[in-house]
Amino acid sequence: MPDGSCDLTAHVAVDSLEHDDVTTQRDALRALGVHARTPDVTRAHTDPAGYLAALARSSAAAALTDPSGLGAFRWVLRRVAPM
DSSP states (O other), rough: OOSSSSSOOOOOOGGGSSOOOEEEHHHHHHHTOOEEEEETTTTTHHOHHHHHHHHHHHHHHHHHHHHHTTGGGEEEEEOOOOO
């Protein structure tokens, strides 16, 4: 069971895997509500620290969903019965 303590990256022919769905990282993250929306600049005047935090989140989301970068990675989803 993945617990975040190791890297599960594998380079395989996706079409060779049994799967229920194949999606890009960009589409998967968007389905989870991750979007690279730039925060309203007026917030920089009233809440500078909050604006910078929102800008950092937006930048991270942009990197993770970039269709010519990390967002192009594909995820193979397979449902399995619990043991």
